[in-house]
Amino acid sequence: MIKKQNCLRTRLSLPVVLLVGPLTAFSQPNLEGVWQIDPTLFRQYSEIRYTEEGQRRMDAFDIHEEDLSLQCVPSGLGRAWDEPDTTVEIQQYEDQIIIRYEMYDLVRTIELNRNGHPLEPEPSTINIDGIAMPTMGHSIGWYEDDVLVIETVAYSSGNITTLLRYPLQSEALRSIERITRDEEDRLVVDISYVDPIMFAIPLLSKNRYLRSQYGITVYGCTPENAGYEIQ
Amino acid sequence: MKFSSPLIISLRIKMLCAPLFFLSLIANAHHSTSFNYSEETVTLDGTITNLKWINPHSSMVFRVLQEDGSVDEYLVEFLAKIALERGGFDFDVLQNGMLVNLTGRIGFRDGFLRFQRAILANGRVVTERSPLAIGDDEVETSTR
Numbered sequence: 001m002i003k004k005q006n007c008l009r010t011r012l013s014l015p016v017v018l019l020v021g022p023l024t025a026f027s028q029p030n031l032e033g034v035w036q037i038d039p040t041l042f043r044q045y046s047e048i049r050y051t052e053e054g055q056r057r058m059d060a061f062d063i064h065e066e067d068l069s070l071q072c073v074p075s076g077l078g079r080a081w082d083e084p085d086t087t088v089e090i091q092q093y094e095d096q097i098i099i100r101y102e103m104y105d106l107v108r109t110i111e112l113n114r115n116g117h118p119l120e121p122e123p124s125t126i127n128i129d130g131i132a133m134p135t136m137g138h139s140i141g142w143y144e145d146d147v148l149v150i151e152t153v154a155y156s157s158g159n160i161t162t163l164l165r166y167p168l169q170s171e172a173l174r175s176i177e178r179i180t181r182d183e184e185d186r187l188v189v190d191i192s193y194v195d196p197i198m199f200a201i202p203l204l205s206k207n208r209y210l211r212s213q214y215g216i217t218v219y220g221c222t223p224e225n226a227g228y229e230i231q
Numbered sequence: 232m233k234f235s236s237p238l239i240i241s242l243r244i245k246m247l248c249a250p251l252f253f254l255s256l257i258a259n260a261h262h263s264t265s266f267n268y269s270e271e272t273v274t275l276d277g278t279i280t281n282l283k284w285i286n287p288h289s290s291m292v293f294r295v296l297q298e299d300g301s302v303d304e305y306l307v308e309f310l311a312k313i314a315l316e317r318g319g320f321d322f323d324v325l326q327n328g329m330l331v332n333l334t335g336r337i338g339f340r341d342g343f344l345r346f347q348r349a350i351l352a353n354g355r356v357v358t359e360r361s362p363l364a365i366g367d368d369e370v371e372t373s374t375r
Contacts, residue, residue, distance in 0.1 A: 063267075064340065069287055085314035102313070103287070219313065221286050 029146045029180055032092055035187045036212035037084040045078075046204040048167055054198035063166050068135065068158060072104050072127070072221035076135050076169050077152060077177075078161035078205055080106060081189055086219065087212045090179075090187075097141055097148065105219045106133060110141040110150055121154040128218065137175070150177040160193055160203065170197040186210055268336040268345040275305070279329045284322055286311045291325070293333055293344070307335055307344045310359050318360045325349065325357060 050058060067075075074080045081088070086102035097110040105128035121138030135158035141150040155173045159166040173195040180188050187209040194202045277295035289309035294302050309315065315322070325331070331351055335344030349357045 072287075085311055085317060214317065217313070219286050225283070225285050226287065 028092075028143045029148065030092070031090045031148060031179060031181055031187060033187075034087050034089045034212045034215055035209035036087050036214065037082075038186060038208040038210045039084065041206065041208040042084060043082050043161075043163055044206040045161070045164055046202075048164060048203055049200040050198060051196070051200050054168070054195075054200075057168050057170075057198065058165070061166065061168055063159075069162075070226050071223050072226050073133060073158075074101070074104055074106065074125075074135055075159035075162055075166070076155070077137065077175055078163075078191065078193075079159065080104075080108075080136065081191070081205070081207050082161055082163065087214050087216055088209065089216050097150075100216050102216050102219055104133075104221055106136070108136060108139065110139045112141050112143075114140045116140070117151075117153055123154075124152070135169075137173070146180055148177075148179040150179065151175070152177070161205070167203065168198055169193070170195055172197045182208075267340070267343070268338050271337050272334055272347060273337055273344065274332065274334045276330070276332050277305075279325055279331060280327050282325060282327050284312045284315070286313055289315065303342075305335075305342050305344050306338075307333065307346050309346045315359060320359060324351070324355070331357075 069075065080101045080103065083101070083103045088102065089100040091098040091100075093112075095112055097112065099108040099110070100106065101108070106125050107127070108125040110124060117138055117140060123132040123134045123136060124139040125133040125136035127133060134154075134156035137152040137155040139150050139152040141148060143149070152175045153173075155169050155171060155175075157171065158169050160169050160173075161167065173193060175194070176192045178190045178192075182188050189207045189209070191205045192202050193199065193205070275293070275295050277293045279291050280294055281290075281292040283290050289312050291307050291309075293305045293307045295305065296302055310318075329351070331349040333344075333349045334347045336347060338344060346359065351357065
């Protein structure tokens with residue numbers, strides 16, 4: 001069990017943890033640390049099968065006209081997890097998980113053990129300037145034994161990943177991340193993307209991460225600089 | 232400045248026939264390499280300008296002098312600065328104004344190249360992962 005507290009409720013919640021019982025508490029995985037893509041297993045995606053509407057949207061999409069990275073915005077959740085050259089930091093608190101993606105200086109806050117998403121969800125991810133990232137949706141999480149499960153909805157339009165010819169995501173997208181640590185101290189992230197507008201079957205992805213020798217640095221992407229300019 | 236390597240133009244050179252010598256141009260920065268660049272390459276002699284070591288992708292403008300005296304400009308894309316740093320890249324090895332022999336993957340957009348390697352006037356070979364001596368260029372350049 002991760003004992004770290006993220007609020008002033010530390011002293012109040014400690015007795016509760018003790019009363020509830022250590023078995024429950026200690027069954028939660030320790031996912032904390034700074035991680036970096038394991039080059040031997042990353043960017044694994046299942047076959048994409050678009051719906052008719054999904055294919056129509058893909059046919060009309062032109063990355064050269066609609067590239068969110070020009071605005072220093074992650075195109076979608078998969079983009080954030082797929083990045084091979086930057087780090088990801090996970091912090092576990094009693095009531096929330098914080099995931100920092102070095103790319104684009106993203107901070108994602110996932111509230112734990114909620115009854116559901118709010119009626120009008122706000123993006124769970126912001127950047128270093130506090131700007132919300134709606135392409136990353138609104139997330140809630142919980143533990144299932146040794147797995148951290150994160151459900152995300154309320155995505156804005158974007159691209160799940162910049163691989164696979166940039167599969168689009170609709171506002172109907174719902175993703176489930178299952179994050180665990182394997183027996184060799186590697187972080188394993190499995191994601192299922194269900195988008196009935198875009199996909200006929202769920203899109204699945206897998207990435208594995210090793211502990212990184214690097215910390216989280218300031219990525220420093222600025223929209224003024226993100227593009228190329230020839231005078 | 233002379234280079235030992237001859238000018239080698241590979242296949243589909245017609246894709247490069249619309250150089251970027253006019254107005255200003257903004258292009259997408261962080262994208263799939265295979266979706267934006269073909270596997271075919273071109274090798275050109277020219278001058279480095281507008282080097283930008285930034286995230287999410289570094290870049291430079293490569294100016295190539297034509298026989299008629301005009302100058303063609305190509306946008307050459309590198310990995311992100313952070314990826315270059317962590318790969319041990321020496322940022323001082325390429326400088327604005329430097330004449331080099333450059334090889335890049337041909338972009339699907341006219342005038343775009345994906346950096347593969349540069350050969351400096353002293354024969355030194357530069358790739359993204361680390362500057363290499365001639366003869367070591369079988370080491371693959373990352374093409375993410």
